[in-house]
Amino acid sequence: MENDPIVVMKDKCVGCRLCIKSCPFGAIAMQEKLAVIELTRCTLCGACVPVCKFKAIEMRKKDAPVAGAVADLSAYRDVWIFAEQKDGRIQSITYELLGEGRKLADQLGMSLCAVLLGSGMSDKTAELVQRGADRVYVVDAPELAYFQDEPYAAVLIDLIRRHKPAIMLCGATTIGRSLVSRVAVNVRAGLTADCTGLAIDPETKNLMQTRPAFGGNIMATIITPKHRPQMATVRHKVMKEALVDASRKGETLIEKVAAEVLKSRAQRVKFVPEAETTMNIAEANIIVSGGRGLQAPENFSIVRELAEVLGAGVGSSRAAVDAGWIPYSHQVGQTGKTVCPKIYIACGISGQIQHLAGMSSSDIIVAINKDPDAPIFRVATYGLIGDLFKLVPLLTREFKKALKK
Amino acid sequence: MHIVVCIKQVPDTADVKIDPKTNTLIREGVVSIINPFDMYAIEESIRLKEKLGGKVTAITMGPPQAENALREAISMGVDAGILVSDRAFAGSDTWATSYTLAMALKKIGDYGVIMCGKQASDGDTAQVGPGIAAHLDLPQITYVRKIEEISADHVVGERLLEEGTEVIRAPVPCVLTVVKEINEPRLPSLKGKLAAKKAQITHWKADDLKAEKGNLGLDGSPTKVVKIFTPPARQGGQIFKGEPEEIVPQLVEKLKDAVIAAAS
Ligand SMILES: Cc1cc2nc3c(=O)[nH]c(=O)nc-3n(C[C@H](O)[C@H](O)[C@H](O)COP(=O)(O)OP(=O)(O)OC[C@H]3O[C@@H](n4cnc5c(N)ncnc54)[C@H](O)[C@@H]3O)c2cc1C
Ligand SMILES: Nc1ncnc2c1ncn2[C@@H]1O[C@H](COP(=O)(O)O)[C@@H](O)[C@H]1O
Numbered sequence: 001m002e003n004d005p006i007v008v009m010k011d012k013c014v015g016c017r018l019c020i021k022s023c024p025f026g027a028i029a030m031q032e033k034l035a036v037i038e039l040t041r042c043t044l045c046g047a048c049v050p051v052c053k054f055k056a057i058e059m060r061k062k063d064a065p066v067a068g069a070v071a072d073l074s075a076y077r078d079v080w081i082f083a084e085q086k087d088g089r090i091q092s093i094t095y096e097l098l099g100e101g102r103k104l105a106d107q108l109g110m111s112l113c114a115v116l117l118g119s120g121m122s123d124k125t126a127e128l129v130q131r132g133a134d135r136v137y138v139v140d141a142p143e144l145a146y147f148q149d150e151p152y153a154a155v156l157i158d159l160i161r162r163h164k165p166a167i168m169l170c171g172a173t174t175i176g177r178s179l180v181s182r183v184a185v186n187v188r189a190g191l192t193a194d195c196t197g198l199a200i201d202p203e204t205k206n207l208m209q210t211r212p213a214f215g216g217n218i219m220a221t222i223i224t225p226k227h228r229p230q231m232a233t234v235r236h237k238v239m240k241e242a243l244v245d246a247s248r249k250g251e252t253l254i255e256k257v258a259a260e261v262l263k264s265r266a267q268r269v270k271f272v273p274e275a276e277t278t279m280n281i282a283e284a285n286i287i288v289s290g291g292r293g294l295q296a297p298e299n300f301s302i303v304r305e306l307a308e309v310l311g312a313g314v315g316s317s318r319a320a321v322d323a324g325w326i327p328y329s330h331q332v333g334q335t336g337k338t339v340c341p342k343i344y345i346a347c348g349i350s351g352q353i354q355h356l357a358g359m360s361s362s363d364i365i366v367a368i369n370k371d372p373d374a375p376i377f378r379v380a381t382y383g384l385i386g387d388l389f390k391l392v393p394l395l396t397r398e399f400k401k402a403l404k405k
Numbered sequence: 406m407h408i409v410v411c412i413k414q415v416p417d418t419a420d421v422k423i424d425p426k427t428n429t430l431i432r433e434g435v436v437s438i439i440n441p442f443d444m445y446a447i448e449e450s451i452r453l454k455e456k457l458g459g460k461v462t463a464i465t466m467g468p469p470q471a472e473n474a475l476r477e478a479i480s481m482g483v484d485a486g487i488l489v490s491d492r493a494f495a496g497s498d499t500w501a502t503s504y505t506l507a508m509a510l511k512k513i514g515d516y517g518v519i520m521c522g523k524q525a526s527d528g529d530t531a532q533v534g535p536g537i538a539a540h541l542d543l544p545q546i547t548y549v550r551k552i553e554e555i556s557a558d559h560v561v562g563e564r565l566l567e568e569g570t571e572v573i574r575a576p577v578p579c580v581l582t583v584v585k586e587i588n589e590p591r592l593p594s595l596k597g598k599l600a601a602k603k604a605q606i607t608h609w610k611a612d613d614l615k616a617e618k619g620n621l622g623l624d625g626s627p628t629k630v631v632k633i634f635t636p637p638a639r640q641g642g643q644i645f646k647g648e649p650e651e652i653v654p655q656l657v658e659k660l661k662d663a664v665i666a667a668a669s
Contacts, residue, residue, distance in 0.1 A: 193528070
């Protein structure tokens with residue numbers, strides 16, 4: 001037991017249960033009137049240590065030797081961002097990463113570098129420089145025309161080993177999460193998913209990565225003290241996009257990789273764009289969502305009309321998806337997508353916890369529901385109580401007027 | 406084919422409540438369930454077996470109680486369960502978790518398709534599936550919404566991307582992570598429930614895995630949690646009641662600037 005990373009000292013514990021209440025992971029239980037930590041559940045977050053008035057919980061020092069630790073952290077320099085592109089177009093998440101990356105790089109006195117993988121994309125590097133990159137690493141190959149897990153991961157691994165960045169950021173998109181999870185394992189990096197806050201610890205210079213867990217019910221701040229790079233995926237729409245500064249200068253480095261690195265066992269057979277999507281909801285600044293309150297599939301048209309006037313994406317609750325009213329790709333929530341728009345308008349959605357898990361970090365939430373007790377009103381910035389079949393079309397009309405469309 | 410499905414026991418979010426006074430998570434009395442996405446992975450594994458023959462093994466790394474999750478999987482039609490449990494795994498992040506599961510898969514040896522859920526509802530990382538693929542150097546298809554074709558040596562799956570569907574063909578063995586759209590999980594049959602009761606669950610500890618000790622648990626985890634806190638609770642805002650013709654213009658007035666700002 002003395003090797004256990006966290007222990008309750010039996011002679012000090014009085015069985016007051018304060019630690020049990022403090023544990024976000026339900027890892028502490030009472031046994032014979034003393035607290036016992038279930039190690040297989042414990043994440044060693046340390047939340048219980050300060051709440052114990054009797055100093056009965058001790059954590060093993062975190063500077064014990066660790067496997068794969070980097071001996072000389074200073075050999076790792078620069079902040080890298082993965083420049084996500086689709087069909088040759090740089091995605092907006094990339095500009096958000098450049099905006100955030102610039103701040104981190106400046107604080108650390110390091111360069112901000114973008115990594116661009118693609119085919120025939122060399123003319124896009126200027127765009128990345130204008131948005132804040134000091135250097136752009138480009139790997140140009142036909143195999144990289146569109147995202148493929150294996151060659152993309154292998155190329156990134158190769159570049160990271162060669163150039164040793166201190167930090168590597170990527171969007172928490174489907175592509176981003178599939179990609180960097182593979183990369184982090186191979187370069188033995190720490191990887192924090194879906195961050196909504198990044199900062200530099202002024203003392204240690206570590207990257208403090210803050211992210212929601214349990215559907216946003218708790219937040220965790222995570223560091224990677226001994227491994228490099230410190231890798232994180234970043235949630236859409238949380239960080240501010242870097243603005244264009246046409247006068248900025250930067251360098252472009254064309255990197256060569258071995259043919260071996262570009263091989264893929266998995267192969268794309270075809271790509272079918274979604275017919276229904278007017279807009280990828282993860283990227284939308286405004287989302288209008290419909291739920292079971294719409295009562296029938298054809299009534300989604302009133303949601304779509306409002307969305308069109310607002311230039312918004314269309315979302316939905318799971319109930320509407322399960323009823324077959326709208327494709328799954330529009331589902332917001334625990335078993336759907338997590339979104340973080342500036343404005344989220346929920347029409348006929350009750351606001352069960354699984355739905356809230358996917359949208360409660362939106363800046364402004366508008367709820368339209370005829371039931372004044374619907375839980376959605378507890379998180380709504382503005383609530384309209386009433387019949388959505390009257391309210392939503394009226395809202396569309398009034399917005400049309402107000403926006404002079 | 407030997408299909409292995411990786412499942413995780415998580416707290417039931419429908420049960421998770423926030424203490425309104427202290428604004429902390431109330432965890433006492435919260436029941437554990439199989440991670441919702443893993444239910445789809447279990448169902449799909451059983452369907453593949455029904456098509457191809459072979460067997461399905463469910464594997465979980467977790468506390469002794471996670472045996473219940475394995476039994477539930479068996480009640481649906483999974484053939485065997487393996488519980489990987491050891492205090493040496495304490496503090497595992499996704500690096501160490503995917504390493505441990507990969508070592509367990511190596512011990513299983515004859516795996517074909519390895520199924521995972523898209524992500525777990527407690528950590529929401531979606532990193533463990535691709536992590537396992539990386540440790541085992543296997544190809545992967547993430548976010549699978551349909552399996553179009555499967556044989557002993559290849560699988561063709563539809564992957565749900567933000568703006569459409571990509572059809573990918575991968576050789577077996579490989580790792581798939583699945584989304585909700587893929588199927589409708591079945592309920593356990595009576596026969597299944599009986600089988601679950603009687604089933605012998607295999608227990609593996611760290612020593613059984615030929616794992617490098619330094620790669621396990623806290624020591625094997627590059628990330629460290631330094632702080633856990635509850636976000637400030639969202640306050641309910643302004644409620645408009647009254648005639649639609651009155652309240653709608655009021656709301657539009659409030660929102661107009663934000664809409665214009667969002668559009669630019
Ligand atoms: C494991 C698990 C995962 C889940 N994942 C998700 C998820 O990812 N996303 C998700 O959304 N849900 C999810 N759910 C389901 C969730 O619990 C709710 O069942 C679902 O969100 C309800 O959808 P709804 O609000 O549209 O329907 P309801 O709860 O039926 O609400 C409909 C609302 O419409 C209102 N209404 C009806 N008619 C009108 C009208 N004429 N005018 C105005 N208002 C009207 C009603 O008052 C009611 O509040 C999950 C559940 C489980 C168990
Ligand atoms: N402890 C675990 N045991 C077995 N499978 C797991 C475990 N953790 C994660 N997984 C699998 O990996 C998927 C993604 O989990 P996560 O990366 O934690 O979001 C889950 O849906 C499971 O299929």
